[in-house]
Amino acid sequence: MFDLAAQNLLSPAILFFALGLAAGLLRSDLSVPETAAKTLSLYLMLAIGFKGGVEAARAGLSADFATAAAAGVILSLAIPVIAFYALKTISTLDRPTAAATAAHYGSVSVVTFAAGSDFLRASGVDFGGYMVAVVALMETPAILVALMLAQGGTAKRQGMQGALLREVALNGSVVLLIGAFAIGAITGERGMQRLDLFVNPLFQGVLTLFLLDMGLVAARRLREARALTAPLVAFGLLMPLVSCACAVGISLALGVRQEDAAMLAILAASASYIAVPAAMRIALPQADPGVYLTLSLGITFPFNLTIGIPLYQAVTAMLLG
Amino acid sequence: MFDLAAQNLLSPAILFFALGLAAGLLRSDLSVPETAAKTLSLYLMLAIGFKGGVEAARAGLSADFATAAAAGVILSLAIPVIAFYALKTISTLDRPTAAATAAHYGSVSVVTFAAGSDFLRASGVDFGGYMVAVVALMETPAILVALMLAQGGTAKRQGMQGALLREVALNGSVVLLIGAFAIGAITGERGMQRLDLFVNPLFQGVLTLFLLDMGLVAARRLREARALTAPLVAFGLLMPLVSCACAVGISLALGVRQEDAAMLAILAASASYIAVPAAMRIALPQADPGVYLTLSLGITFPFNLTIGIPLYQAVTAMLLG
């Protein structure tokens, strides 16, 4: 277990993240063009979705999927509420910023899912391929909860809610994940034969390059973090543990397969940095992105990538094993 | 045969095109950065050209190449004329727009060639590798025919013809296709050993990602298609069949190998969306790109990708088998 955690820390992907983080903090001019980063993340979602679909087809539809999906949606509805009141209690954040931050923690991080998958597979925990669909299901509900927590806002923006709902529902990353999952499920083994190299051996390499960029971006966030107070940093480190605990609880309550519960804990603990921030700029523009992006990218993501993932796996193994 | 057509429809590449099309029509914000799309299409041309060259070297120079090349050039000269008068008859398009549209149908689509290759190989039809060179030969002649059909234009643009001819002849996609073909032919097996993974197993994946983008772009075209009338849609669906018929006829007349004829029919039926539009903006600026790009990308490309390719193969098999 500790050995695996150490191995995880010393995997190329995570070391390249550390390299990016270090380079960024030292103000090196190393940088990945933004269109490249965007393309890499499209690739990652395509590959993750497709692989999950193929695995799901292999296993066939199962009640386990329904259970995990239900647990995931409940978590993405409940976690923002907890996060919001936690923030209001421990920090002096204004209401919109607290709500927007809460939304990020209710939603999920696709790259954390990818890193978590590697770790769980390496630990012999084979969660269901359908967990990719659960990722997609968990991406957006938190946004709506956060809007309620922030109490709508001005009439002007009320008028926007319709447009906003459509934008959230059709968010590119959700559409691509779900679509690729469906295509994987439809084409199954036959499809995998054609895309095997693209989505499997190539994946690690692309993930590595992407993590290098995420390290650079996280470092920039941390460097420019003017709004980051001690309570907020504490939140960024402890909230994932709370989310993990919730995931374990719900998994026990609903009887989620232990393997799926491990991944569910990782997802619950992860925070969004793609879909949610854009939605928050539209829905809660008064909320300070310097807070939620710094916490999500600069604090929680590195924590999960290094310490969190092995920890959540150990916890679920202990409590549900 | 129908089974193969169904398999074709259910291949990941085509399903990702459908995903892009659906996402675009639903106005999802899913999008592939334009520089990424441009890079992917450079890759596709490099890989297609190189593979064709290696195969051509394997087979050695043959009279079949000359025959197929002749047939291809004749088609790309004849089809624009047919297309032009068809458009003038069935639609109310102004002369320049009709001529520009005709040029697109006389030229070819490299991605349709790629999808067609997959389908033909899967159907056990092994056309000659030199067909890639035929693709390059068929890209530009139609442009010149269209210019004549549009009757030159003002003296001012007359003065530009010289520059235009150079630009058309040195069009990037033509140069890359021909160049990569030549390099494949020169380096042969030795070269293939070095690039095998890059141009073969990787190809399907890149094509898939590119088709996702093409679906998104096609959808945008269709959404913004103000100029699209019923006769034009009919043209976009029927013209490929006419072109296929011409290809079969000329193949019979010149004695093109049946396998090559199948690919020739696919090429004839395909419409350009890279080289020709740019040339038309220079040579026939009065022509409405809303017409020719929407027809080529929004109507004919999807039709060929899904129904056309298997159909043309069946037809050629029947008539030349």
Next chain:
Amino acid sequence: MFDLAAQNLLSPAILFFALGLAAGLLRSDLSVPETAAKTLSLYLMLAIGFKGGVEAARAGLSADFATAAAAGVILSLAIPVIAFYALKTISTLDRPTAAATAAHYGSVSVVTFAAGSDFLRASGVDFGGYMVAVVALMETPAILVALMLAQGGTAKRQGMQGALLREVALNGSVVLLIGAFAIGAITGERGMQRLDLFVNPLFQGVLTLFLLDMGLVAARRLREARALTAPLVAFGLLMPLVSCACAVGISLALGVRQEDAAMLAILAASASYIAVPAAMRIALPQADPGVYLTLSLGITFPFNLTIGIPLYQAVTAMLLG
């Protein structure tokens, strides 16, 4: 040997460079998006650094590394001095331009290293993986020498020297090369298992595409070379030979392994076109980039890629064999 040199000339990578060069000189509109080129070069440095690190770990730390590193640093300090006085003697370049050009020849080209590696491996010369670290060590010292040669400059720019040193030391390409090397060394075989496909079979393909772009850029440089006089062209062709000679001499003096000496000669003969130009725009803005970029990219790089590399290998084999 000649056979190998011929094979080198006829490798896909080099033929694609020639294709780019030809297309560029013919003013074709073929072009690789700049963000794609930047991303490809990040990939190349990541892969080169990582592979070198893994090999270095395999071999274990050796005194040979220290020797080669010392030789490399000495070369990157000495060559600019020679280049500077050579330029002042044979050309009429102003002092800053001569100094800036000298800096380029004291530094190294990562792509020349990659092409050189292929050639040496093919020739059965297995230099140490740690030579990648030597590449990184050789990138920047020349910049400082050139600044002294240009005699500091105005007080205003003196004030900038501090900032400049930081920028040079933390130059993105150096950080990435060193970082990837370290990660390769740390993760060793285990890491290589994960990235094997990404850094090995894929490498040739990406290098090929990158060289196509370098050919296009070199051609643009040559086309716009107003400042290029006969003596400068001669310098671009002869300076690499001088540098090669220096490398052989120092290798004999310090007792560098023959295999490493061959690579050292290639590195010494190579000229920078990434790290140094940017530093020169900051430190010596009066220097004419039309001179140093054209010489480095337009003259010396093609020479090394085609004739130089096999030549340096032959020379070192002869003199140190």
Next chain:
Amino acid sequence: MTPTTRKKLEIIIEAPLLGRVEALLGASGARGWSVFASLAGHSSHGDWRSDGLSDAQDKRLVIAVVSDAAAQAALEALTGFFQDYPGVVYVSDVTVLRGEKF
């Protein structure tokens, strides 16, 4: 084609809000505009720089050459918009050919 004077609006807004600003321009009677991507920027809210992870903070520059009436209408609409959203707008006079286009 006698040169005529028109207003040039330059609007810097966050990428996710581009669609709303375009709608607002159209409603104000602007007949055309162009959109550009900004790489980075600085303001009282701090520095930002475009990264490919999320376009949440990316900025777009919208340039619209319009009639005085449209400029007036757009500025009024933007005044409300900028009460909710960050961004900048500034206006200047330009001379155009084919004034009827704008």
Next chain:
Amino acid sequence: MTPTTRKKLEIIIEAPLLGRVEALLGASGARGWSVFASLAGHSSHGDWRSDGLSDAQDKRLVIAVVSDAAAQAALEALTGFFQDYPGVVYVSDVTVLRGEKF
């Protein structure tokens, strides 16, 4: 360096025609210009957005700060150009340092 007034030309044209417009600027006596890529736009001819498939409809913004004489010459040349090709040009006054450069 006494500030002096010059003309700033801004020209929006389709990417395939950039070379022609640059030639035309040079011929009009412009000593320098800068080219920018537009992401998207709108006009009476509809919406467009840059996709990587074909640059046929991509737009470029050319900014040229020039002398009054060069501006005059360029505008005349562009008047002819815009009879054949789509696009927009507008002019404004700018103050520059080192007026002799322009």
Next chain:
Amino acid sequence: MTPTTRKKLEIIIEAPLLGRVEALLGASGARGWSVFASLAGHSSHGDWRSDGLSDAQDKRLVIAVVSDAAAQAALEALTGFFQDYPGVVYVSDVTVLRGEKF
């Protein structure tokens, strides 16, 4: 929000020097600015075009809408800067909403 007049600075410099120009703007009292990438350009020093190999010759356009005082200060600082480095700066008047922002 009564419209007020401000100065718009447009500065074209080489990418490696962006940081220095931003520092100089901040020191001159500019409260905000936006950075854009140029694709290509021409000047007495010849043509350039952005390639991905080195950003040495890439150009950046910095747009800063500032108070007259900040404009004055920035122009003086830039005068010194442009004695060492290539580039262009030009200034024009713009009308802004919320003048207090600038």
